[in-house]
Structures are given as C-alpha cells and as structure tokens.
Amino acid sequence: MNWIKPQNTELSDEELIVMIKKAKSQEFAASLFSRYVEMIYGIGLKYFKDSEKSKDMTMDLYPKFVSKIKNHEIKHFKSWLYVLVKNQCLEKLRKEKREGEKFLDFKNVQSEDVFHPIQEDMKEKAFNDLDDCIQNLEKSQKQCVKLFYLEKKSYVEITKMLDLDWNKVRSLIQNGRRNLKNCLANK
Numbered sequence: 001m002n003w004i005k006p007q008n009t010e011l012s013d014e015e016l017i018v019m020i021k022k023a024k025s026q027e028f029a030a031s032l033f034s035r036y037v038e039m040i041y042g043i044g045l046k047y048f049k050d051s052e053k054s055k056d057m058t059m060d061l062y063p064k065f066v067s068k069i070k071n072h073e074i075k076h077f078k079s080w081l082y083v084l085v086k087n088q089c090l091e092k093l094r095k096e097k098r099e100g101e102k103f104l105d106f107k108n109v110q111s112e113d114v115f116h117p118i119q120e121d122m123k124e125k126a127f128n129d130l131d132d133c134i135q136n137l138e139k140s141q142k143q144c145v146k147l148f149y150l151e152k153k154s155y156v157e158i159t160k161m162l163d164l165d166w167n168k169v170r171s172l173i174q175n176g177r178r179n180l181k182n183c184l185a186n187k
Contacts, residue, residue: 013077020069029066036078040085047089061088126184133183140164141176148173 011019011031019028033040037058044054065084074080134142143162147153153161158169 017069017074017077020066026066029062029069032069033062033065036081040081043082043085044089047086047093053092057085057088057092060092061085064088129184129187130180133180133187136183137176137179141172141179144169144172145176145180 016032
C-alpha cells in the first residue's frame with residue numbers, strides 16, 4: 001500500500017500537535033496523520049476485515065482527526081488516536097447495520113411472504129371475517145390496505161394516488177396489516 005510519506009519527521013508527536021493547534025496550514029496535521037496511517041488502517045482492518053472499507057475509513061477519519069486535535073487536550077497521543085479510530089470504526093459498523101436493517105425492513109414490507117391476509121384458497125368464512133376486519137380499519141389504513149393488497153398497487157403508486165408521504169403509506173399499511181392480524185385472531 002502506498003501511503004503518503006511523513007514529512008516533518010524531525011518533530012515529535014507532541015511538537016506536531018502544538019503546531020497543528022497554532023497553524024492554519026494542514027501541513028503539520030498531514031505529517032502527524034501520515035506517521036500513523038498504517039496503524040489507523042490496521043485498526044480498521046481488524047474491525048472491518050475488508051481492506052477497501054479500512055482504506056475508506058482511514059481517509060474519512062482525517063477531517064475528524066484534525067478537528068479533534070484542535071479542540072482536545074491530548075496527553076497520550078497513541079492511546080487517544082487508537083480510541084478515535086476504534087470509535088470511527090464502530091460508528092461506521094453501526095451505520096452499516098442500521099442501513100442493512102432498513103433494507104431488510106423495506107424488503108419485508110413489500111414482500112407477500114410476510115403476513116398476507118388474502119390467499120387464493122381462503123374459505124368463505126375467512127373471507128367474510130377479513131372483509132369485516134377491513135371495514136373496521138381507520139379510513140386511511142383501509143384505503144392503503146385495499147390498494148396494496150387487493151389492487152396490487154406499489155407504495156409509490158399509493159403515495160401518488162393518495163398524495164401521502166412514502167413513510168406515511170408504509171406506516172398505514174404496516175399498522176393496517178397488524179390490526180387485520182389482531183382482528184382475525186379474535187374472530
């Protein structure tokens with residue numbers, strides 16, 4: 001890996017930190033960062049187990065690194081840097097997890113495999129029970145549920161038809177589906 005070669009190698013970490021706080025130039029910050037860039041990358045590799053993600057995290061860390069140095073009193077630089085990098089990695093992993101959960105939630109919401117109240121082989125009584133439960137839904141839930149399940153409209157089509165926000169449509173369908181499930185369970 002070809003990282004930038006450290007400059008100002010004659011200055012200690014502490015001297016570079018002082019210069020970073022005084023100077024408006026990025027020269028000293030870049031020197032200090034490049035001195036530890038392989039350590040930063042290595043910590044990222046430990047957490048991500050992926051060289052590209054580790055490289056991205058290393059480059060993304062630089063602005064935060066400069067900002068934190070200017071605003072914090074640092075007594076033990078290497079320990080401080082390790083904690084900063086570890087927190088950056090954990091933050092990125094949490095963000096990836098949240099985005100993954102949103103994607104999974106989105107897939108489940110539009111999947112007919114998750115509780116779909118209308119099936120081809122539904123018996124007459126079950127169909128009547130379902131119709132009664134749909135009629136008992138709140139008006140906007142009833143509209144969204146009918147459009148989604150009965151008319152097979154997508155979320156986007158429903159948002160346009162009812163002039164509602166996508167998240168509102170999703171919420172109405174999810175709540176309507178839950179209410180239908182509870183109503184049918186009580187029949």
